[in-house]
Amino acid sequence: MTAERGRPKHRQAASDLTGRSSELDLIRAVIEDTGRLGGSLTLCGEPGVGKSALLDAAADLALANGMRTLRAAGAEFEANIAFAGLNQLLVPLAQMFPQLDSSHESALRVALGFGDGPTPSRLLIATATLSLLLLAAHDQTLVVLVDDTQWLDDASADVLAFVARRVADTAVRILTAVRTTGQPPAGDVNSLTIRSLDDAAAESLLIGRYPDLAEPVRRRIVTEAQRNPLALVELPAMLTPDRYPTADALPAVLPLSERLSRTFASRISALAPETQDLLLLLALGGSGQVLSDEGVVGPGAAAQLDIAEHERIVVVDRQHAVVFRHPLVRSAVVELAGPEARRRAHRALAKGRALDPGHRAWHLADASFGPDEEVASLLQREAIQALKRGDPTAAVAAMTRSADLSPDLQHRSQRLAATAYFAAEVMGDLQSVSSLLSDARRVNAGVGSLAAASAAASLLLYSDGDVISAYR
Numbered sequence: 229m230t231a232e233r234g235r236p237k238h239r240q241a242a243s244d245l246t247g248r249s250s251e252l253d254l255i256r257a258v259i260e261d262t263g264r265l266g267g268s269l270t271l272c273g274e275p276g277v278g279k280s281a282l283l284d285a286a287a288d289l290a291l292a293n294g295m296r297t298l299r300a301a302g303a304e305f306e307a308n309i310a311f312a313g314l315n316q317l318l319v320p321l322a323q324m325f326p327q328l329d330s331s332h333e334s335a336l337r338v339a340l341g342f343g344d345g346p347t348p349s350r351l352l353i354a355t356a357t358l359s360l361l362l363l364a365a366h367d368q369t370l371v372v373l374v375d376d377t378q379w380l381d382d383a384s385a386d387v388l389a390f391v392a393r394r395v396a397d398t399a400v401r402i403l404t405a406v407r408t409t410g411q412p413p414a415g416d417v418n419s420l421t422i423r424s425l426d427d428a429a430a431e432s433l434l435i436g437r438y439p440d441l442a443e444p445v446r447r448r449i450v451t452e453a454q455r456n457p458l459a460l461v462e463l464p465a466m467l468t469p470d471r472y473p474t475a476d477a478l479p480a481v482l483p484l485s486e487r488l489s490r491t492f493a494s495r496i497s498a499l500a501p502e503t504q505d506l507l508l509l510l511a512l513g514g515s516g517q518v519l520s521d522e523g524v525v526g527p528g529a530a531a532q533l534d535i536a537e538h539e540r541i542v543v544v545d546r547q548h549a550v551v552f553r554h555p556l557v558r559s560a561v562v563e564l565a566g567p568e569a570r571r572r573a574h575r576a577l578a579k580g581r582a583l584d585p586g587h588r589a590w591h592l593a594d595a596s597f598g599p600d601e602e603v604a605s606l607l608q609r610e611a612i613q614a615l616k617r618g619d620p621t622a623a624v625a626a627m628t629r630s631a632d633l634s635p636d637l638q639h640r641s642q643r644l645a646a647t648a649y650f651a652a653e654v655m656g657d658l659q660s661v662s663s664l665l666s667d668a669r670r671v672n673a674g675v676g677s678l679a680a681a682s683a684a685a686s687l688l689l690y691s692d693g694d695v696i697s698a699y700r
Contacts, residue, residue, distance in 0.1 A: 245285055246436065246457075247429025248278065254420060255286050259371055259401055260293065265418050267395040268402040270377075273422035275491040276458030276556075279405035282422065283373050286403050290371040295401075296364065297371045302379030313384030314357065315340045317374065321364050328363070332356035339383075350383065354390040361391065365399035374404045424455035433457060438464045445478065452482050452556065459556050462488045481511065481562045492560035495539055504561070506532040507541065508569065510550060511561040513577040513591075524580050571595045586610045589626075599635035607633065608643065 245252060251271075256262070258269045271279045283299075290297050300317035318340065325333045325342075335356045337343035348356075364370050377385060392402040408421075425433065430450050434441065441449075441464055449467070453459035462485040467478065484492070496504065506529055513524070533550065536542045541557060542550050552558040562570065574595035578588050589606035596603055611626035627647040634640035 245278070245281060246433040247425040248282065248285075251282055251420065251422060252285060255282060255403065256289055258403065258418070259286060259289050259295070261401075267398060267400060268392040268418060269404075270392075270419040271403070271405040271422055272408045272419055273405075274424075274456070275407055276456045276488070277422045277424060278457045279407075279422055280375055281457070283375055283403060283405055286371065287373055290369075290401075293369070295369040295371050297373060298364075299373045299375075301374065302376040307379050307381055310381055310383045311339045311341075311353075311387075313374070313380040314353075314387055317372070317384075318357065318360065321360055324360060324363055328356060328359055332359050336360065350386060351390075353383075354387045357387050358391045358394055361395075361400045362398060369399045369401065371401045371403065374402075377404045377406045378408075425457060425460075427455065430455040430460055434460050434464070437461055448478060449482075452559075454556075456556070458491060459488060481559050484556065484559050484563045488556060489560060489563050492556050493564050496541060496557070496561055496564055499535065499539065499541075500532075502528065503532045503535050504564070505569075505573070507536055507561045508565045508573045509577065510542065511552070511558045512570070512573050512594075513580070524576050571597065586613065586626075590629075593629050593633060596633060600633050601635055601639070604630045604633040604635075604639070604643070611646075 254265075255269065258265050258267065261267065271282055273279050287297050287299065298317055298320060300313055302313055306312040318336065322342070325336060328336070331352065332355065334343070334345050335348035335352045338345045338348055339353045361370060361372065374380070374388060377388070380388070388402070388404065391400075392404070395402055424430075427450075430453070431446075434446055434449060437460075438446075445464075445467060449460065449463050453463060463482060466483045466485050496507065499507075506525060509525055533542070533544075537544060542552055544550055552561075565573070571594070574591045577583070578591035578595060580588075583591070585606070589603065589610045592600075592603045593607055607626045607630035611623045611630060614620070614622035614626055624647055627643055631640045631643035631647060634643055
């Protein structure tokens with residue numbers, strides 16, 4: 229239950245919300261009643277865009293102005309319990325019920341489960357709620373904040389909407405937040421769509437939170453997050469240097485934190501297993517090409533795609549390609565699937581008729597449960613082809629994975645040395661060279677390939693400036 233409260237220490241102050249100055253100005257105008265906006269405002273937006281943070285900022289502004297606050301939040305598991313949301317909101321004011329007239333007091337006690345009596349009408353409960361809030365605001369402006377209203381029970385949502393349309397020119401302010409994936413809900417007195425940050429604000433937020441993040445990693449995160457504030461803050465926490473020491477080591481689908489998984493995965497987990505299986509194939513294989521191969525997706529793919537599109541998880545664009553509505557929804561699909569489901573999907577994708585050798589090699593690698601020389605050789609060939617295409621980053625990634633899959637220690641050591649050579653000579657990434665060479669020697673102390681020698685020479689020459697040792 230969310231009761232009346234002050235400001236938690238961990239929350240951001242309003243001035244710390246990067247890129248949200250115009251939104252904060254509007255919230256301030258509603259709270260301070262300087263914009264004649266009718267005393268109510270609904271914040272609409274996609275998951276993770278920052279609606280809850282803005283409600284926190286509204287609570288801070290109310291506190292700074294000496295106002296009283298009431299807070300509640302819709303809960304998915306209470307969505308079918310009549311007046312559960314209203315109960316959560318009004319419990320802190322229960323001691324004021326006796327000050328209402330008898331019909332209003334009785335209506336609230338019955339609706340909120342505090343007493344017995346005749347079943348009150350929805351209108352009587354709504355007018356009783358309005359009367360109670362006006363009473364609470366008699367000596368001190370009252371700011372009501374309700375988050376996740378998409379999960380409020382219908383009865384509470386109706387009462388709240390009734391009140392929000394009638395607080396103009398009173399000392400009550402109503403600010404709500406609702407998760408939307410399309411147009412804002414109709415019927416609100418005022419609504420503000422909270423959009424993703426612009427490029428400059430996204431960069432500023434990421435640099436401010438993670439100043440030591442390598443630039444290539446930061447660019448990848450900004451791209452994947454699509455300037456979604458929650459994703460920008462949460463994603464780097466999963467990309468620790470010990471797991472992903474360089475940008476080349478980042479996986480094709482970035483791992484989600486638990487909070488991001490909850491945010492983006494709720495609708496996916498409610499889908500039928502067949503629909504989730506198709507989404508996993510789309511997420512791992514590239515949307516358009518996979519659907520054209522019935523041997524991979526199965527005969528019922530069209531029907532499952534219709535379901536996924538209806539649930540606003542994917543969209544078919546003008547080029548008839550299937551794309552996820554947000555890259556992190558794609559990540560959530562992969563995260564929800566277990567390891568064996570992911571391996572099974574990769575095995576299916578590797579059988580695609582139109583698949584090129586490079587993609588087939590990677591799918592086989594991701595389907596592998598342990599060392600596999602055949603797959604390691606395919607990836608080694610892909611690394612060489614990537615170099616010929618002028619893509620050294622892909623070459624390093626393929627050769628590194630090839631080494632991981634090598635059952636023979638000598639082959640593994642040689643492939644690690646080759647990776648070090650690619651990193652040093654082609655990419656100039658000396659930071660990776662030292663660790664790769666150390667790994668190669670740890671696997672096989674006697675490794676002595678031309679690639680290892682060349683990589684070591686580059687490291688000595690360009691890192692230590694030791695010309696004599698590099699020549700030797």
